[in-house]
Amino acid sequence: MAKQEIFLKDYTVPEYLIETVDLTFEFKDNEKTSVKAEYKVKKNPESKAENTFILKADELELAEVRVNDNILTNKEYSFDGKVFKLENAPEEFTFQAITLIDPANNSHLMGVYRSNGMFCSQCESEGFRRITIHPDRPDVLSEFTTTIIADKKAYPMLLSNGNKVEEKDLEDGKHLVKWHDPHKKPCYLFAIVAGDLDYIADTFTTMSGKQVNLKVFTDKANIHKAGFAMNSLKLSMKWDEEAFGREYDLEDFMIVAVDAFNFGAMENKGLNIFNSSAVLSTPETSRDDQLEYIQAVVGHEYFHNWSGNRVTCRDWFQLSLKEGFTVFRDSEFSKDMTQGVRKRIDDVKVLKAFQFAEDSSPMSHPVQPQSYQEIDNFYTLTVYEKGCEVVRMYKTLLGEENFRKGSDLYFKTFDGKAATIQDFRWAMEQAGGVDLSQFHRWYIQEGTPTLKVDEHYNEETKTLTLSFKQVIKEGQEPFFIPVKYGLVDKNGNDINTGSDMLIVKDLDQSFEFYDLDEKPVLSVLREFSAPVKIDFNQTDEEIQFLAENDNDLYNRYEAIQRVFTKQIEQAIEDLRQGYEVAVFKDVMDVFTKTLTDESIDLAVLASYLRLPLKQTLEEIIQPVDPILMHKALEEVKNIIAYELHDLFVALLRKHYEPSKTYEFTGEEINRRAVALTCLDYVFTANQENATEIVQELFERANNMTHESAAFKLLLKSDNQVVRERSSKAFFNKWIDDNIVIDSWFTSVTASEKMCNAETFNQLQENEAFNIKQPNKVRAIVGGFTQNPNFHTAEGYKAIADLTIKMDEINPHMASALARKLMSYKKYDSKYADLMLENLKYINKHVKSAGVKEVLEKTLNS
Ligand SMILES: [Zn+2]
Known part of the structure; x- marks a missing residue:
């Protein structure tokens, strides 16, 4: 049974407000954790509802309830495991609850759970109700005090939000640490960590001269990989002061890396919890794009301190208020750090390949969804990335200066409040002196116009x-x-x-x-x-002219993509008819010009040389025959690589310096990208001669960008011995690195020559695989769904089986997996029928509301 649908139009203010939340956690190794909660509760003067105090719960035991210190008998309240109700509650009272939770067996990774020997938490969106009974809605803001008690030897680090106010040793080797967060916040921003962690420390002096203590915590073995995140944090703090005038507001700022995590990272006030893959890095273990991602995520979570925490969301329908705006802020930050003009191309690439696909799928929804069953299903590209595009349009319309005025006004007016998407528009309208009511349709109308x-x-x-x-x-x-x-x-x-x-x-x-x-x-x-699709019947000559001449670096890329897309479309048709693929002259001309035009900005050159992504093409060339599309892309690439071999070699020579000391700068990242793109073509054209150089790069690389690129090429080798030897070598070298081994899983499962459905299933038994770590599941699924072997009866079944398995373990991940087959309608019937069959099969076997919502929308569409 699917859950009840919740509508934005039904919003009402909370009946009760909670001024303060006092929590006491006592962590023990082999027992459940007891959580004492004490709230100062007050009737909300704005609420017209009856005096019913309503709290939510999920998978916890309620041991005791008190009102003004008097224990309530279970006749005095109602509780069905999900909803707690106290009728005829006083206007003002102290509420206390003791709950028991089981972090060790919490595989949903929501609420408090154990990962790699530590206790940690994730509350957004509705995880707090898995810790204690609480209204668990973002418009109830309270001042939090958190006391943590645990064995000092096993859990020397006890962390929560805000400032540390007390620390002492107790009997039996235990210790107690108390934290107080002076800023009112919704409970989804609550966080707690207990563990035997190491940390690196630094300081940052804010623009008004306050010193902030910065710490990045990791498990002891990985502490050498925390420095890059720390540096990114300092850059973020500085940037937010300069670009948005935002200063940090606590004495401490902490980041903790956790292996098992459903998301990239979480912006809990003063205590950000990160997926270890979004923190731990060195140039030897992370590729350039991974380092840029880490820098962006550290920035993103830090920027939330204002756009999300100081000004929070009234309800979950306002999710894009914090996410769209914060993605925009991190995107501007990345542009200013290393990415420059390349950032725009990369952002639009993701939007067109994945968000447009979401817009045309059964899960299509507006940036501000008008209803949902499971809010977890709406942490989507539409809310995040399209939401960012909408904020970008505000800036485009208002201009730099007025946009900044608008954001200043927004922060000033709604500081400490739970705001709405309309509030943000109001601030922009005030600053720009314009009426943007029509513009608001971007938030409430779904689909790509x-x-x-x-x-x-x-x-x-x-x-x-x-x-x-x-x-x-x-x-x-x-x-x-x-x-x-x-x-x-x-x-x-x-x-x-x-x-x-x-x-x-x-x-x-x-x-x-x-x-x-x-x-x-x-x-x-x-x-x-x-964020629109353009339908413009421009002549081939004009498109080619723009591909070679447009002054707008983004649109020149776009024109190049249009030339290539036409080519792939034709190649698919050639293959369908049984003809040999021929490559158009204008495609060759565009490549030749790009390879030889020395005036092209290095930041965009690699993007100009790459053929379109499959996912982007799948939105344009329908019905999709994924196998023909794959072949067409391969054949076109082969011909280009072969015909223009000498030009690729020349450009490769110009930028290829594998022994140079690694530098994380925009210029060096761009140079590596150009060189590795050329190397890919050179290897494609002439494996025999290029294998040696690729092999050498693989063995001697001084950074992961080079090593990983070489590894992926070797997996494409026609020689099975080369493929298997390389795979083994990479695996053995990195077996102890939990994050690099994820790239091994992705590379192998993505490789047509290394992985089919059978191998995919076997990999789930691999010693390095752990189904309880979302990163591992994402790694194999992310790889395999790129692999042409996914598009077989066995391939679809493998994903369906894994979805059913995940449904028991982690519904959040299961819901993400179910979407892999959701867009079946855009495929050629011989694939669509098989996908549909597997969707029905999944539907028969899953229970969680999130997966059910996806399947219901898909099967009824
Ligand atoms: Zn965010």
Whole structure:
């Protein structure tokens, strides 16, 4: 049975407010943990409801309840394991509860659980009710005090939110540590950690001269891998002061790395808990993209201190208020650190490949969902990444200065409050002096709108007319779309039209440009200024012209992708007809120009040389035949690699310096990316000669970026001995590194030549695999679903079986797995039928509400 659906329109204020929360945890090794909670409760003056005090619970034992120190008998309240109700509650009272929880057997990884010998917690979104009974809603904000008692030898580190206010030794080798957080916060930001951890320490002086103690905690074996995260934290703190005027507000800031974690990281006030894969790193163990990811996640969680913690969400429908804005903030941070213009290309790539796919799937929902059964299912690309795009549009519309004014006003007005998406818009409207009510549709209308573009040039009047038509879902109203653009003359220069942006807000809208001596080439939606699909029948010549000349670095990439996409479409058709694949001349020309144009910014060069992602193509070329698409991509790549071999070699030579000392700078990262992209083509064209250099890079690399790239190429070798030897070598070298071994799992399961459904199932018995660690499950599933062997009856069944298994262990992960088959309708029927069969099979065997919600929406769509 699916859970009851919850609607945004039904929101009511909480009946009771909780001023203070006092918690006492006593951790013991082989017993359940007792949690004492004491609340100062007050009727909410804004609530018109009856005096019923309602608390939530999940998988806990309720041992005792008191009101104003009097123990209640179970006749005085009702409790069904999920909901606790106290009717006719006083206007103001002290509430106490003692609950027993079982962290050792908590494999959901929500609430308090054990991971690798330590106790840790995850409360967002509804994990606090797995610790104690509580309203567990984000608009109940309280001041928290947390006391932790545990054996001092086994758990020397006892951490919680805020500032440490007491520390003492107790009898029997126990100790007690007390924390107090002066900032009111919702319970989803509560955190607790107890363990035998090591840490590195540093300090940061804020803009007003306060010193903050910074600590990064890890298990003892990994302490040498904490430095990069610490440095990222300091960079984040500085950046947020400069870019957004935000200063840190506690004496301590702590990060703790945890192996078993459902998410990337969690922004608990003053005590961020991180998936170890988002903290632990050195250049020898993490690739450039992983280091950039870690820097971004450290930034993201830190930035939440203001966008999420100081100003929090009224209810979970406002999730994008904190996430969309914070993703935007971390994206600007990454751009300023190492990524530069490449950041835009990378962000849009993810959006088009994965968020657009979500928009066209049965789980499609607006940035602000209007209803849900299980909020856990809405921590999605739409809420995060599309939410970020919407915030970016605010900035595009308002301009840098007014956007900053708007964000300052937002923080100032809603500090210490639980806010809404409308509150954010209000601040932006105030700052920009504009009415953005139509713009709000980006939050409440689902799906990716298409913008149909037409142009007409009148030679006599020398006038260009651009017409835009919004193609939107039935029942939707037109979006407010900022369209950045350029008119490019035949020399590749932008014509001055007095503006660089058009606002399209009607279903049909036209714009005219006068005094143009010849027809310019339209470069439309520059910088990807709105999350829309463009339908524009531009000529092949014009697209190629933009691919070679557009001044907007993002749109030049976009034009290159359009040229390549047409090519892949044709190659699929060739293969379907049984013909040999032929590569168009314009594709060769674009590659040749890209490989030889020395004026191209190094930051974007590697992106310009890569063929489109499968996932992006799957959104464009439908119905999808995944095997033909895979073959088409391979064949086109082979031909390009072979024909342009010498140019790839030349560019490789220019940038390839494997023995150089590793540096984490934008320039060096870009150079490595270009070199490794070229090496991939060179290896593709001529394995025989290139194997030696790849082998040498694999054995002698001084950083993981090189080692991992070489490893992946060796897994593509036609020589089985080379493949297996490399796989074994990498595995044996890294068997003790829990994070690097995840890359081994991903690389092997993604490899067509190394892994099929049978191997995939066997890998789950591997000594290094642990089904209770989400990272391991993500690693094999992330790899295998890229592998063409996934698209077989056995492949789909393997994912279905794993989903059913995960449903018992960790419903959050199971729900993510069930989505792997959810978009079956876009596939050719011979794949779609098999996927559907497996979805029904999963549906027969799962119980958790999250998975049921996904399946229900999929099977009823
Ligand atoms: Zn976040």
